[in-house]
Amino acid sequence: MINTVYKDALAIDGQTFKAMIAAALTWLKTNQQIVNSLNVFPVPDGDTGTNMVLTMQAAYNEIQNSEENNIGKIAHAVAQGALMGARGNSGVILSQIWRGFARGLDSLEKMDAAILTKALVEAKITAYKGVVRPVEGTILTVIKDIATASENIKEQPEIDEILEILVRAADVSVLHTPELLPILKQAGVVDSGGKGLFFIIEGFLKFLRGESLDTSTAIMVQPLALMEGNEMENIEPGQDFEVVIDFRPSQTFNLEKFYADLEEIGTSIQVGEGDGIYRMHIHVPTENRYAPIDYTMTSGTITKVYIENLLDQMENKVKESNQTLSLAEVEPGQIAVVVVSPGKGLSKIFASLGAAAVVEGGQTMNPSTEEILHAFEDLPTDKIIILPNNKNIFLAATAAKESTVKHVEVLPSNTVPQGLAAMLRLDPYSDLDDVFEDMKEALTEVDTGEITVATRSVTINEVDVKEGEAIALLNSQLVCAANSVNSACLSLLDKVDLSEKERFTFFYGVNISKDDVNTIIESVREKYPDMEVELHEGGQPHYQFIISIE
Amino acid sequence: MKENRNPMGNVYVTHRAIATIAYQSAIESYGVVGLAAKNFAEGIAHVLVKDPTLGVEVDFDGQKIEIDLYIVVEYGTRIKMVAESVSSNVQYRVEKIVGIPVERVNVHIRALRISDTD
Numbered sequence: 001m002i003n004t005v006y007k008d009a010l011a012i013d014g015q016t017f018k019a020m021i022a023a024a025l026t027w028l029k030t031n032q033q034i035v036n037s038l039n040v041f042p043v044p045d046g047d048t049g050t051n052m053v054l055t056m057q058a059a060y061n062e063i064q065n066s067e068e069n070n071i072g073k074i075a076h077a078v079a080q081g082a083l084m085g086a087r088g089n090s091g092v093i094l095s096q097i098w099r100g101f102a103r104g105l106d107s108l109e110k111m112d113a114a115i116l117t118k119a120l121v122e123a124k125i126t127a128y129k130g131v132v133r134p135v136e137g138t139i140l141t142v143i144k145d146i147a148t149a150s151e152n153i154k155e156q157p158e159i160d161e162i163l164e165i166l167v168r169a170a171d172v173s174v175l176h177t178p179e180l181l182p183i184l185k186q187a188g189v190v191d192s193g194g195k196g197l198f199f200i201i202e203g204f205l206k207f208l209r210g211e212s213l214d215t216s217t218a219i220m221v222q223p224l225a226l227m228e229g230n231e232m233e234n235i236e237p238g239q240d241f242e243v244v245i246d247f248r249p250s251q252t253f254n255l256e257k258f259y260a261d262l263e264e265i266g267t268s269i270q271v272g273e274g275d276g277i278y279r280m281h282i283h284v285p286t287e288n289r290y291a292p293i294d295y296t297m298t299s300g301t302i303t304k305v306y307i308e309n310l311l312d313q314m315e316n317k318v319k320e321s322n323q324t325l326s327l328a329e330v331e332p333g334q335i336a337v338v339v340v341s342p343g344k345g346l347s348k349i350f351a352s353l354g355a356a357a358v359v360e361g362g363q364t365m366n367p368s369t370e371e372i373l374h375a376f377e378d379l380p381t382d383k384i385i386i387l388p389n390n391k392n393i394f395l396a397a398t399a400a401k402e403s404t405v406k407h408v409e410v411l412p413s414n415t416v417p418q419g420l421a422a423m424l425r426l427d428p429y430s431d432l433d434d435v436f437e438d439m440k441e442a443l444t445e446v447d448t449g450e451i452t453v454a455t456r457s458v459t460i461n462e463v464d465v466k467e468g469e470a471i472a473l474l475n476s477q478l479v480c481a482a483n484s485v486n487s488a489c490l491s492l493l494d495k496v497d498l499s500e501k502e503r504f505t506f507f508y509g510v511n512i513s514k515d516d517v518n519t520i521i522e523s524v525r526e527k528y529p530d531m532e533v534e535l536h537e538g539g540q541p542h543y544q545f546i547i548s549i550e
Numbered sequence: 551m552k553e554n555r556n557p558m559g560n561v562y563v564t565h566r567a568i569a570t571i572a573y574q575s576a577i578e579s580y581g582v583v584g585l586a587a588k589n590f591a592e593g594i595a596h597v598l599v600k601d602p603t604l605g606v607e608v609d610f611d612g613q614k615i616e617i618d619l620y621i622v623v624e625y626g627t628r629i630k631m632v633a634e635s636v637s638s639n640v641q642y643r644v645e646k647i648v649g650i651p652v653e654r655v656n657v658h659i660r661a662l663r664i665s666d667t668d
Contacts, residue, residue: 086628089635093580099626129665130624132577132584 011110012159014074018063020204021078025056026213027203028196035199038192048192051088055095056200058085071111075102075119090193093127093139097197100126113153113162120147120166137181139193145173146201163205170198239267239283242308243292246279249300258299265291277303283310328354334428335435336379339387339419340367340397343539346416346507346546353423355387362416362540366392372400382406383432385439389419391476409436414476415448416507416538417548447501448475449492449547451485470544485512485544486520490527496549504531505548507538512545520545563648565608572617572655573602575643581632584622586660614653615644621657625664633657 012020028035028049035049062081063074079102082095103126104119105111111119124147127140134140149169153162177191178184184191206213243266255271258280262269266284278300282292293305325347330336339355341347342362350358357375361367376384384406386397391414401408409432413419422439450473454465465471465481472480472492479495482488493504504524508517517535525533538546576582585605607618617640623632637655644652 083626083628086631088631089580092627092631092635096624096627130583130627131580132582135578 011112012071013110014066014069014071017071017074017111018066020207021056021060021063021074023207023213024200024203025053025060027206028056028199029053030214031199035192035196038189038195047088048090048196051091052094052193052196052200054087055082055085055091058082059095059098061085070107070109072102072105072107072109075105078102090139090196093130093193094197096127096130097123097139097143100124113159116159116162117147117150117153120150123147135181137177137179137184137194138191139197141177141180142170142173142191142194142197146170146197160205160208163201163208167198167202167205170194170201174198240286240309240311241284241289242268242281242310243284243289244279244281244306244308245292245296245302246277246304247296247300247302249278253299261295262292265295325351325358327351327358328356328428330356330379330381330428332380333383334381335383335385335426335430335432336376336381336428337385337387337423337426338372338376339423340372340389340393342390342416342541342543343507343509345537345539347539349420349507349536350423353420354426354428355423361393362390365541366390366396369396369399369403372397373403376400376406376408377404384408385426385432385436386410387413387419387422389413389416407432409433411436411439411443413443415450416540416546417446417448417505417550418443420548421446421550445550447496447549449473449489449496449545449549450476450543451488451492451545451547452543453485454481485516486523489520489524489545489547492547493524493528493549498528498531498549501549502532503534503548503550504528505534505536505550507536507540507546507548509538509540509543509545511541511543563650565610566603568608568610568615568617568644568648569602569606571644571647572606572608572619572640575639576606576619576621576636579632579636579639581623581627581629582621582636583624583663583665586620586622610650614651615648616654616656617641617644617652618656618658620660622661622663623659625662629659629662633659 032049032053035052036047038048059078059081062077062084066074066077068074068077075098079095079098082091082098086092086095100123101119104122105115108115120143124143127143128134131140146166146169149166150162153165174190174194177194178189181191203213259269259271262280262282265288266282268281268283270281271278280292280296284292289307293302296302328336328351336356337354338357338359339347339350340359340361341350342360342365347358347360356379359367359371359375361371372386376386382405384404386400386408388394388397388410394410394412394414397410401410411419411422413422421442425435425438425442427435427438452471452473454467454469454471457467458465460478463471463478463481465478469481469483470485470488471478472482472488474492474495480488480491482491506517506521506524521533521535540546573585576585585602587604605620607620609616609618619636619640621633621636623629637657640655641652644650
């Protein structure tokens with residue numbers, strides 16, 4: 001028996017929970033056909049929605065006539081009802097979710113935010129216990145993500161705000177299921193059981209907000225989300241726009257004729273029906289983008305129109321795919337390197353050098369211990385080296401080391417060039433301590449230049465700096481100020497002992513134009529004809545340049 | 551040994567291969583927490599097996615496959631539903647991969663695993 005102090009205003013009692021279950025059931029029923037339409041796994045029988053509704057119905061029947069005001073007892077009754085009435089695979093999992101949820105509530109009178117989290121975590125644990133090899137991309141993943149979202153909520157005064165966050169987490173999780181389960185992606189659907197669970201949670205929220213539960217607001221397919229990363233490598237001519245129209249057909253509606261007429265307008269035609277509403281999907285060339293609407297008007301009453309510019313979507317996709325990182329894959333026993341990188345370009349370079357995980361962060365955007373921890377906790381090895389690449393992140397990285405059972409070493413790399421130099425010494429198959437010593441040695445072999453703009457006037461190291469001036473740091477020490485980035489670069493390089501150096505590598509940031517970059521590189525090459533000068537996109541904020549001198 | 555005639559020659563699929571497919575899809579089925587050895591004495595029936603052929607029996611009459619599964623189920627799940635789902639899972643997967651009709655899948659619940667008591 002747990003005794004928890006809770007604030008009455010936030011707490012939900014047994015009778016409220018009963019009403020929430022009723023609302024969830026109603027909302028699930030309203031959307032039953034949508035869930036059914038998603039069913040492809042593992043047997044295309046299309047009854048997940050029905051099974052979940054029947055399971056929830058059985059759960060609700062158990063409490064329907066109960067006057068009990070203890071939420072723990074109501075939840076146990078819900079679990080019992082769900083167990084006895086579990087239908088289908090999704091029903092069995094749902095019953096396990098309720099069983100864990102009820103266990104989390106124990107016999108508490110009321111549920112507040114903290115207890116809700118505890119119950120959700122229990123629900124997740126119990127759900128996962130029911131299977132040896134959990135298949136991700138299913139309802140299991142969704143309950144896991146909901147529980148995680150709940151754990152991450154720090155301060156949230158109102159229970160409906162909490163539920164709103166959970167609903168959003170469930171939504172995101174459901175949309176992500178095709179990425180985890182290839183069969184879903186092939187079929188172009190999201191997971192049905194996960195979607196069902198989403199409706200249950202959304203039903204809770206709708207009840208608390210007093211929203212209507214009778215009319216489905218969801219659409220049967222979500223063309224945009226589903227196409228993400230799927231069969232969109234190319235757009236064939238005449239497929240510039242995607243048009244989706246929901247409509248109620250007129251009395252004289254003839255499906256065959258409708259199809260035939262649409263074929264005159266565009267390609268990839270699909271027509272689906274649910275609850276008297278038809279949904280039509282078509283790809284058309286730009287000049288025909290309104291034609292499907294005009295035509296459908298003649299066949300019935302349009303309720304919703306949805307147009308997407310596929311060309312634009314395509315461009316975005318190309319852009320995004322350019323930015324995906326190909327991180328090193330680690331096997332058990334290998335050394336995995338986690339780097340903190342201040343910019344996308346630098347992340348890519350770190351990845352190409354064999355980093356197994358990248359945490360974004362740097363000056364003025366220090367990642368938390370938790371973020372660093374997350375980056376390596378799931379890696380399948382227990383040998384970890386962290387490269388903070390910034391003095392301010394060293395502490396967070398050390399804290400991450402102390403909060404894990406894995407063998408972690410934190411390399412005191414204070415700058416990105418130091419981190420890059422260290423990466424070159426990585427041998428993932430070698431002994432962790434040896435590699436760590438090697439990497440540490442590499443830190444001293446590189447000098448780091450950084451160019452930024454002063455945010456205030458100050459005098460440091462006998463250098464007078466005025467606000468707005470370009471300043472140069474050599475190994476994190478302010479060495480000069482100048483009125484332009486170009487001259488700051490040149491006078492910085494001037495101050496380095498170049499006797500044993502042979503290469504400058506410039507990483508340019510987001511706050512400088514490509515033209516300026518080229519001009520500066522030219523002037524550096526001119527002044528130092530014996531040095532190799534390399535240029536890469538760093539993508540870091542604040543710093544116009546990070547310069548590796550080796 | 552199963553045989554599939556095709557123009558390029560014969561394809562043979564062993565019982566063991568089919569048992570492996572059945573085993574894999576069984577342990578991915580929700581509610582199934584393991585397979586138990588079919589031949590062991592009652593007392594140790596709950597011993598979970600890693601070798602697919604110990605928990606799965608495959609029978610082939612030249613036309614159709616019949617499969618017997620000896621499973622351990624999580625206590626607290628509705629057994630009938632778990633059994634139905636594992637049976638349809640196994641049938642679907644074996645038919646899809648091997649291409650020979652599965653006539654029946656018999657599911658034997660050998661034990662329940664109690665991981666929590668409410």
